[in-house]
Amino acid sequence: MTESASHQHPSSLTYGDVKAATDRIAAHIRPVSIAPADEVHFALEYLQHTGSFKARGAQNFLLAHREAGTLPAAGVTIASGGNAGLACAWAARRQDVRATVFLPTTAPEVKVDRLLSYGADVRLVGTEYADALAACETFAAETGALASHAYDHPLIAAGAGTLMEEIHQRIPGLDTVVVSVGGGGLLAGVATAARHHGIRTIAVEPENCRALNAALEADGLVDVTVDSVAADSLGARRASAAALQAARQDGVRSVLVPDAEIVRARRDLWDRHRIAVEHAAATAYAALTSPGWRPASGEKVCIVLCGANTDPGDLVGPAR
Known part of the structure; x- marks a missing residue:
């Protein structure tokens, strides 16, 4: 593992890091599309590459x-429950770099197939992300490969934060951004940029995948059990230090x-908006009906729909 990959302090994320990432990757990614929907805006980030x-x-x-x-x-x-591995393999192919991706055996077949299509060397190990x-x-120690991370790295989190820069530019007067949280890379980047712009962040987790919420409760990073319909993307056992910060x-x-x-939220996105996303993306939308938070009257809210690597087959049958 290289010095720069293994010894940076992931809790040291700054707005400057997000700004630098915005300039660095602008020509390599799809700008986010924003769609007004009822009383909120959707950031259609599931349309991003991979x-x-x-x-x-x-x-x-x-x-x-x-x-x-x-x-x-x-x-x-990289080790990934799916989406980070897809992104790593795609970016590596774009940069003409070899990618070796480790996933738990529980990873959805659709993600494994797509990884292979990006030319990655896919290795299935254990039943959880930690395995x-x-x-x-x-593998990194034995081969000298550069170890990336699904979420716990300042360059990864800063890259995720570039989404907030685009949202800020596209929605004047935005009050609140709502994001799903797994390990917290997206939250760390988005909240860092949002705070700079005076925008508040709602961090949403499944009740049984609550690494960040548990860390806030314990006032320190802790391991949690992982058991949720959204665990394939949000199933981190422990949040990152940057996310907690x-x-x-x-x-x-x-x-x-x-x-x-x-x-219900995932089904509602399909039934009302014809948006097919994975459960992780629907987690953010589900916050609108949560007793834990309600937007105030006139509050301008953007909900990040973060991913769509899912089998939509269960959305097209009779309404449940």
Whole structure:
């Protein structure tokens, strides 16, 4: 593992990091589309390359290492429940770099197939993200491959934060941005940029995938059990230090939603808007019906729909 990948302090994310990432990756990603919907705006980030916001962090990570001359011949490696691996493999192919991706055996087949289509060397290990991560770290140590991370790295989080820069430019007078939280890379980047612009952040997690909420409660990083319909994307056992740092700032609120509401929200996005997203993206939308938070009258809200790497087959049958 290279010095720059393993020894940066992930809790040191600044708005300057997000701004630098915005300039670095602008020509390599799709600008986010914004759609007004009823009383809120949707940020349609599931239209991003590879189907999720993760493409932003992956491009920032590899481009920064290329600029620094620290991309090894052994290529890049990552452990991912799916979306970060897809983004890493896509960005690596764009940069003509080898990618070795470790996933738990529980990863959806649609994500594995897409990884293979990007030319990645896919290795399935264990049943949880933590198992895949351990195997990835061993691989990096043995081969010298550059270890990326699904969320816990300043370059990854800063890349995710570029989404907030675009949202800020496209929605004048925005009050609040709502994001789903797994390990917290998206939250760390978005909340850092949002705070700079005077916008508050609602951090939404499934009730049974609450790594960030539990860390706030314990006033420190803790391991949690992972059991949710959205666990394939939000199933981090522990939040990142950068996410906890961001969530402790003024203007960030942690909200939990039950799985039943996530499923309902995903179905509602399809039935009312013909938007087919994964459960992780629907988690943010589910916050609108959560007793933990309600937008105030006249509050201008943007909900980030962060990914669509899902099998939409269960959306097209009779309404449940």
